[in-house]
Amino acid sequence: MDVPEHAITNPLNRRAFLGKMAGGLGNIAFGSLFLNELSQAAMAGDASSLLPHFRRIAPKAKRVIFLFQSGGPSHVDLFDAKPSLVNNHGKELPPSVRGDQRVTGMTSRQKSFPVVRPIEDGKLCGKNQTWISNLLPHTQTIADDICVVRSMHTEAINHDPAITFINTGSQQLGLPSMGAWVSYGLGSLNRNLPTYIVLISQGSGKNPGQPIFSRLWGSGFLPSQHQGVMLRAGADPVLYLDNPPGIDRQHRRTMLDSLESLNQRFADELGDPETLARIHAYEMAYRMQVSVPGLTDLSGEPDQVFQLYGPEARRPGSYAANCLMARRLAERGVRFIQLFHRGWDQHKAINAQLRKQCLDTDQASAGLVKDLKQRGMLEDTLVVWGGEFGRTVYSQGQIGNPNAGRDHHGRCFSIWLAGGGIRGGMTWGATDDFCWNIVKDPVHIRDMNATILHQLGLDHNQFTYRFRGLDNKPTGVEPAHVVKGILESRGDRA
Amino acid sequence: MKCWKVLATAVAVAGIAIVWGLGTWALGLSAWEASDSLIFLGRFHPMVLHLPIGLLILAVIIDLGRLTPWRERFPRTTALMGLVTLTAFCAAVHGILLFVGEDYGGSELARRHLIGGSLFTTLSAAVFGFKVWAKDRPRARKVGAASLVLTLSVMAFASHDGASITHGSDYLGKYAPEPLKALLGSKPTQQEDAEPDIPLEQHNVYAVAVQPVLDLACIKCHRPEKSAGRLRLDSYAEFAEGGKNGPGFVANNVQESLFLTRMYLPLEDEDHMPPADHPQPTPEQVELLEWWINLGAPEVGTLASFSPDDSIMNIVRSTNQAKAMQKEAVEVQTIELDRLAAEVSIFNSNLTGKLTFVLAGEPVLHFDCFDGPELVTDEVLAQLVPFAPYLHNIDLNQANVTSTGVVSLLEHTAALERLSLNGCPIDDAIVNAALICPRLRSLSLMGTGVTDQGLARLIRHPSIRNIYVGNSAVTPEGRQHALDQISLPQIILGPDD
Numbered sequence: 001m002d003v004p005e006h007a008i009t010n011p012l013n014r015r016a017f018l019g020k021m022a023g024g025l026g027n028i029a030f031g032s033l034f035l036n037e038l039s040q041a042a043m044a045g046d047a048s049s050l051l052p053h054f055r056r057i058a059p060k061a062k063r064v065i066f067l068f069q070s071g072g073p074s075h076v077d078l079f080d081a082k083p084s085l086v087n088n089h090g091k092e093l094p095p096s097v098r099g100d101q102r103v104t105g106m107t108s109r110q111k112s113f114p115v116v117r118p119i120e121d122g123k124l125c126g127k128n129q130t131w132i133s134n135l136l137p138h139t140q141t142i143a144d145d146i147c148v149v150r151s152m153h154t155e156a157i158n159h160d161p162a163i164t165f166i167n168t169g170s171q172q173l174g175l176p177s178m179g180a181w182v183s184y185g186l187g188s189l190n191r192n193l194p195t196y197i198v199l200i201s202q203g204s205g206k207n208p209g210q211p212i213f214s215r216l217w218g219s220g221f222l223p224s225q226h227q228g229v230m231l232r233a234g235a236d237p238v239l240y241l242d243n244p245p246g247i248d249r250q251h252r253r254t255m256l257d258s259l260e261s262l263n264q265r266f267a268d269e270l271g272d273p274e275t276l277a278r279i280h281a282y283e284m285a286y287r288m289q290v291s292v293p294g295l296t297d298l299s300g301e302p303d304q305v306f307q308l309y310g311p312e313a314r315r316p317g318s319y320a321a322n323c324l325m326a327r328r329l330a331e332r333g334v335r336f337i338q339l340f341h342r343g344w345d346q347h348k349a350i351n352a353q354l355r356k357q358c359l360d361t362d363q364a365s366a367g368l369v370k371d372l373k374q375r376g377m378l379e380d381t382l383v384v385w386g387g388e389f390g391r392t393v394y395s396q397g398q399i400g401n402p403n404a405g406r407d408h409h410g411r412c413f414s415i416w417l418a419g420g421g422i423r424g425g426m427t428w429g430a431t432d433d434f435c436w437n438i439v440k441d442p443v444h445i446r447d448m449n450a451t452i453l454h455q456l457g458l459d460h461n462q463f464t465y466r467f468r469g470l471d472n473k474p475t476g477v478e479p480a481h482v483v484k485g486i487l488e489s490r491g492d493r494a
Numbered sequence: 495m496k497c498w499k500v501l502a503t504a505v506a507v508a509g510i511a512i513v514w515g516l517g518t519w520a521l522g523l524s525a526w527e528a529s530d531s532l533i534f535l536g537r538f539h540p541m542v543l544h545l546p547i548g549l550l551i552l553a554v555i556i557d558l559g560r561l562t563p564w565r566e567r568f569p570r571t572t573a574l575m576g577l578v579t580l581t582a583f584c585a586a587v588h589g590i591l592l593f594v595g596e597d598y599g600g601s602e603l604a605r606r607h608l609i610g611g612s613l614f615t616t617l618s619a620a621v622f623g624f625k626v627w628a629k630d631r632p633r634a635r636k637v638g639a640a641s642l643v644l645t646l647s648v649m650a651f652a653s654h655d656g657a658s659i660t661h662g663s664d665y666l667g668k669y670a671p672e673p674l675k676a677l678l679g680s681k682p683t684q685q686e687d688a689e690p691d692i693p694l695e696q697h698n699v700y701a702v703a704v705q706p707v708l709d710l711a712c713i714k715c716h717r718p719e720k721s722a723g724r725l726r727l728d729s730y731a732e733f734a735e736g737g738k739n740g741p742g743f744v745a746n747n748v749q750e751s752l753f754l755t756r757m758y759l760p761l762e763d764e765d766h767m768p769p770a771d772h773p774q775p776t777p778e779q780v781e782l783l784e785w786w787i788n789l790g791a792p793e794v795g796t797l798a799s800f801s802p803d804d805s806i807m808n809i810v811r812s813t814n815q816a817k818a819m820q821k822e823a824v825e826v827q828t829i830e831l832d833r834l835a836a837e838v839s840i841f842n843s844n845l846t847g848k849l850t851f852v853l854a855g856e857p858v859l860h861f862d863c864f865d866g867p868e869l870v871t872d873e874v875l876a877q878l879v880p881f882a883p884y885l886h887n888i889d890l891n892q893a894n895v896t897s898t899g900v901v902s903l904l905e906h907t908a909a910l911e912r913l914s915l916n917g918c919p920i921d922d923a924i925v926n927a928a929l930i931c932p933r934l935r936s937l938s939l940m941g942t943g944v945t946d947q948g949l950a951r952l953i954r955h956p957s958i959r960n961i962y963v964g965n966s967a968v969t970p971e972g973r974q975h976a977l978d979q980i981s982l983p984q985i986i987l988g989p990d991d
Contacts, residue, residue: 051851051852051853051854051855052854053854054854055852055853055854056853056854056855057853058852058853058858059852059853062860141990187850189848189850189862189864190864190865191865192865192866308989331864331891332864333862333864333865367989370989370990371989373986373989374940374962374964374986374987374988374989374991375916375938375940375962375964376914376916376936376937376938376940376960376962376986377938379912379936379960380887380912457852457853
C-alpha cells in the first residue's frame, strides 16, 4: 500500500495552521500563498509526475556513495606531497605562508611550527602521473578512474562544525543533510529500501574517533521520510526483521492497515506532516522485512569479490564489509549511501595511526571502485572519498618524536571523486610548497556539493525548499559553483 | 536646418554602398579561410536581426496610424526609420560575415537571403531618405506608408529565407493545416507516407545503398541549407559535381574518390571526414560505398541488377534500418508531455519496473527494476515498446528477460544511450539489435551468455564507448583480439581492466 509521500492534509485546519506556521493571526492573510508553495515544494519529490524546474540538467549519476573519512585525513601525507616538503623538513613554517590561519588550541601555544615531510614515499600513478602515497597502494591502482581535488577548503577549524558543514551545508545545526536533499529531490528508485542509508565503522588507528551524530544524516526541515537510515554495524544490520512468534506477514499487514487508518485520521484532524512520516516509516519497515535479508545474505558473493575488497570484508561492521554492503545497496537502487569511517584525527602518533587507518580503508575503497566499474555501475554512481578537513604540514608536538602528529587544517585539503560523469585520471587544483594555501582553482565544500548535485541532475541554484520565509538551498546562501573542469564532456569515454 | 539632412542622407548612402560592396565580394568569393574573430562577429547576426524587424513593424504601425483621423496622436517616424536603417545595416554586415565565415556560399537559399537582406537595408535607407526630405503632407504620408509596407514585404521574404536556412524549409509548413501547406511550400501529407512495401532489392541502387549512408554521417553539414566546402550530398547530381575541392567521387576509382580518401585518413587528422566528434560510418558501410564505386558509381538501376552478395545485402538492410530509427528519433520531440506522463503512471502502477522522467520539460525516460527485477519478463518489455522512443537509459540487471524480448524492444529505442543487462539470460542474439541503436554509448553484459564472436561484432558500433563483459562467455583472448581491431571502446572484463 503506497502512502502519498507529501500530502499536507487539511492545511486550513486551525490548529495545524497556528501551530506549525509560526506567526499566528498575521499569517492567515498570507495563507493561500504559503500553502501553494508548500504543496509545490512537497510535490517536488514525486519523480513520476512532471518534473520541477530544478531538474533541468541531464543527470549523469543515479546515486552517490560517499566514503566519509571522519577526523580529517592528512592530505600532506596521502595525496598532496611534493619535493619541497622533503627539502623543508624540519625547517620552520614561514610566517608569510602561515598568514592568519587560525590554529586550534592544541597547537596555538607551540613555540615552533616545524615542517614535517610525508611519513611515507609515494608514486606517480596512471596516465596523469598523479602522486599517491605508498600508504594507499590499492588506491594507486585506480588512479586512472579517480579525480583528486587538492584545493578543497573550509572555514571550519574544529570537528563538529566542520563535519556538520560538509554534511549539511552549514556549520550551524539543524539543516538537512545532503542525502536528505537528494532523497527529496530525486525520489526513490526502490520502494523496498530507504533512499538514504548510513553505515559506520571504527578506525583501528584511533579508536574511539571523533563522535558521529545522527543529525549528520538527519532531514532538518525537509519531510522526515528523507532522513538517513543507519544500519547497525555488525551481524544484524536491522533488528527485529522477523515477526514475533504467532504473527505472520498477513497478520502484520492487517495490523498495519488498521494502524494506518488511525494515524491517517489523526493526520487529517491535525494536519501534521510528521504523522505521515510515521506512517511511511511503518510501511518502509514492513517492506524491509522482506528486502533486508536478501541484502545482507552474502552467501552468493564469490570469493573473488572478497579478495577484491580485502580480508576485512568478511568481518561484519568493518569498513571493507561496509564497502561491499554499499555496492549491494547501489545495486538495489539506494540513492545516497554514506559510509562514516572514524579515527582519522591524527593529533598524535601519526606515523603509527595513519598507517592503520590506511590499512582499514585503502583496499576496500579501491575494490569498491573496481567492483562498480566491472559491473558498468561506475558510470552512474558518483563515489566520493574524503573528510571534513585536512591536517597541518607542521608538527604537533616535538618533531621526530614518535608521538608527534598534525593539527587540523581547513585552508586546503584533498578528496577524490570517481564515476558519475567525473573525469578520471586527473587532478584539480594546487596548493603551495607547504600544502598550506591554495594557489589554483579553490573548491569550497559547497562547490563540491553543488557538483555532486549537478551530476545527479539537480540545479543547486534552483533546488530550494521554503522554510521560515527563506528559500533554502542545499549549498547555503553564499554563491556556489559547479566545478566544470572535472566533469566528463560528450566526447570522453562514458 | 538642412545640413543634418544632407549628413543623414550621405551616411545612409555610404552605408548602402558598404553593404552592396561587401555583399558582392561575399557572393563572388570562392575560397576563404575565415579567422575565429570573423566567425565570432558573424554569429551575432541571428541576434542583431531582431532589431530592424521589430523597429520596422513599429514604424509601419505608426505610419498607418498617421493616415487615420487620429493622426495627431502619432509622431513622425523619421528618426525611427533612421534607427531601422542603422540596425538593418548592422544586421546585414553581421550576416555577410556569417555567410563568409561559415561558408554558406554553396547554398542557393543563403545567397538569395543575402540579396534579400541587402535589398531590405537599401529600401529602409530609401524610405529614411524620403522621410528626411519630404514635408508632412497627406500625399507624402501615403507614399511613406506605402513604401514602408513594401519594405516590410521584402523583409518578410528575406527573413523567411533566413529562417529556412536555420530551421529547414519545411519548418512552418510541416504542421500547418492542409490548405496552408501548399502556400508554405510543404508537400501535402499523403505523399509522405505513401511508400508501398517494395523489397529493398527492387529499389534504386543509389537510393538504398549510398544515400542512407550519406544521410547518417554527412547530411548534417552537406545539404541545401548548409553546404560546408560547397559540397552537397543530398542528391546524386550534387554529389557527382562535388564542392570546392573537386568532384565527390570518381567512378571505378576508389583511390581518387575524395569522399572515401577523407574517410580513410586517421581519425585524429584534421582533414578526416566526418569530423571526429560526429557519428562515423561503420567499416561495413565504407565497404558498401567502395562496392558501389567499383560498379561504376551507377545512378540508375535496381539494387538487384548489380547482383549484390549476402554481406552487401546485410549492410544495406542494417543501414536502412538505422536510418529509419534516426528519423524516429528526430520526431519524438513533438510528443505531448502530459499524455506521456499519464501513460507512464499507468505503466508504473503495475509495479513491474519503473519508468522515471529525468529532465524537466523533456520526454526523457529511464527504466529500471530495482524493486523486483524478477517481475520483469519479456511481456513487460513488450509493454515498454510504446515508450521506447523516449528511453535513454534501460537497467534490466537480474531481470527475467530473454534475448527475444530484449531484441523486440531494442528495435524501437532510437534514443537509447545506456543499456544494462547484467545477470540476464541473454546471449549474442541481442548484438544486432544493439548495433542499430544509433546513440548507444554503454552496454553492460556482466554474467550473460555473450561470447567473443558477439563482442567482435559489437565493437563495430559507431558510438559505443564502454562494454562490460565480466563473468560472461567472453575470454581474455577474445577481449584482446577485439581491442587489437579497434581501440576506441573500453572493454572491461575483470576488475583490473
